[in-house]
Amino acid sequence: MKKTLAISLLLGVSHCAFANTLQLQDVFNLEYANQIDMTDDGKTVYFVRNRMDIKTDRKFTNIWSVDYKTKQLQPLTSGVHMDYAPVLSPDGQRLAFISTRDGSSQIYMKWLKTGAIAKISNLTSSPHSLVWSPDSTKIVFGMFVPSAASAPVSLPGKPQGATWAEPAKFIDDVFYRADGGGYSKKGYSQLFAIEANGGNAQQLTHDNFDNAGMVSFSADGKSLYFSANRHNNNQLKPTNSDIYQLNLDTLNIKAITDRNGPDNQPKISPDGRYLAYTGYDDKRTNYENTQLYIRNLKTGKTASLTPNFDRSVGQIKWSSNSKGIYFSYADKGQTALAYQPRSGNRKVLTEQLGSVSFGRPYSGGDFDVSAEGELAFTLADTQRPADIATIKRKKVHRLTQLNNDALGNTELAKVEPIWVKSSHDQLPIQGWVAYPPGFDKSKKYPLILEIHGGPVANYGPHFSAEVQLYAAKGNVVLYMNPRGSDSYGKEFAQTIHHNYPSNDFDDLMSGVDALIKKGYIDESKLFVTGGSGGGVLTAWIVGHTDRFAAAVVAKPVINWISFVLTADFYPFFADYWFPGKPWDHIAHYMKRSPISYVGNVSTPTMLLTGESDYRTPISETEQFYQALKLQGVDTAMVRIPNASHGITKRPSNLMSKVAYIQWWFDKHSK
Secondary structure: OHHHHHHHHHHHHHHHHOOEEOOHHHHHHOOEEEEEEEOOOOOEEEEEEEEEEOOOOEEEEEEEEEEOOOOOEEEOOOOOOEEEEEEEOOOOOEEEEEEOOOOOOEEEEEEOOOOOEEEOOOOOOOEEEEEEOOOOOEEEEEEEEEOOOOOOOOOOOOOOOOOOOOOOOOOOOOOOEEOOOEEOOOEEEEEEEEEOOOOOOEEOOOOOOOOOOOEEEOOOOOEEEEEEOOOOOOOOOOOOOEEEEEEOOOOOEEEOOOOOOOEEEEEEOOOOOEEEEEEOOOOOOOOOOOEEEEEEOOOOOEEEOOOOOOOOEEEEEEOOOOOEEEEEEEEOOEEEEEEEEOOOOOEEEEEEEOOOOOOOOEOOOOEEEOOOOOEEEEEOOOOOOOEEEEEEOOEEEEOOOOOHHHHOOEEOOEEEEEEEEOOOOOOEEEEEEEEOOOOOOOOOEEEEEEEOOOOOOOEOOOOOHHHHHHHHOOOEEEEEEOOOOOOOOHHHHHHHOOOOOOOHHHHHHHHHHHHHHOOOEEEEEEEEEEEOHHHHHHHHHHOOOOOOOEEEEEOOOOOHHHHHOOOOOHHHHHHHOOOOOHHHOHHHHHHOOHHHHHHHOOOOEEEEEEOOOOOOOHHHHHHHHHHHHHHOOOEEEEEEOOOOOOHHHOHHHHHHHHHHHHHHHHHOOO
């Protein structure tokens, strides 16, 4: 007995003494939880378990459950495919979900008592946004319906059996390609209904609008409320959505809201008396706070429940007694959850909702509420990707430990917050510092400044595989929320309205200076990188200072004129990020374009972009690369084949991104 105990203790000491650091291939071992649905009695939480498959180099997802009290995990589905979007029926007997297990996305049903699973649809396009009818007999969903398209020109004279070139492609739509989706087919997203026991789907909407926004049933099940942009100029004004009511007997559609601005997330109260939704008045700024509205369906009276709340309302859910609404919001890089009664003061329930993205430390998360007000949510943690957690007696309890096997014997970077005052105007700026494993403040370390995209977005104290991998290579990593980031209020976010990039540069340099003053940074080994909006700022930085030993500009915008005229969502960018069209404001566009300062660049600068990126097209990268070559700057270009703006959707691409960035920095640290 004593001998066994001694061996156990020895093994325990060895386990701690020889802990590993995170390696590139470890990304295939990471998991995270999202898409939560909780039973009304609060006893069971259903969620999607996301894993990486090293053989196919893709993420696959299955649906699991965890017991609220015992923490027992149980799989509801399995297999190397995508099972996602679980939605529990109102009577609690079945779980509908979407799966790709037969090679296409279809709707499946899980009978919870018997464990039986059946495919209930045979659709020609991928369904999305499943919603149960109140009586648990039907499911409403959205699906793309192609329109008949014919080319205006057909070539005469082709002999029978001849092989000619592929026909020309005729395009006349405003939106003709989308990042991650490629070139678009003609057609519209429509609403459908299908019997819960299977059968043919019934199309509910038929006109030339994208009607398949978020959906909520009326309490009696006789009508649907949905969000859509049904205005004639919807493509040139893509954010102007409203809430509509669809009568399921007549299929007539009636507008419920009508204003200039986005109205989304319609949610009917359980008692059927109120409609909650989110939105704001559009003022053509780069940012407005999304507010929470409630409409009395009998009187038509509508009011905002958050008129003075200086944050944006995120996901919303009614309480079971219809007396209030739970909602999430981002605050100082973290995602919080609050309860807002129909009248009275809101109450913050937790600030620990966790990001469901493990590549970079963006905020976000998911939650659900039982009939008794018990909460389940994804948990924020700098040391672990998202797990499932609950709140009991005001305390957070983690229900899952999905990454203990992958990370239990891995020494990760410790992450601490930092606040600095900008050298520009003393504006308080928040950031986080990740210290390499075994950090010793008496030594000198390379510093990597990693900048978030958006630009209206935010980083926070969340797990990041990329940050951890950089730290594992001996770097101190600094990431910040410079002015323009959300989660700090409207004024902070709007400081870059028609003014980006600008003094966000000063904010970032103030963070770098603050760490240098601490004495553990090697000033000869300062590095900077960032993606998307962070790529813009990285390119801007090397055009305004030579203090960095090397830079990696990922998926950037280099020339705002060419960006607006080639990006997929160009009507929005032209209207909201600039004072007008490029040809009317050439000087303004070029003043904010990194290409205008390429003559100042001496920093060795590598570029990295997906070849199928339609959000910040690779032509932006090519411009900067060729300009740097003409300037004689040490530069290189890394092109990720078949990758869109979200470069790291495939695990090996995340590995490539980090490996190339680290290689470039290592090359220029000697």
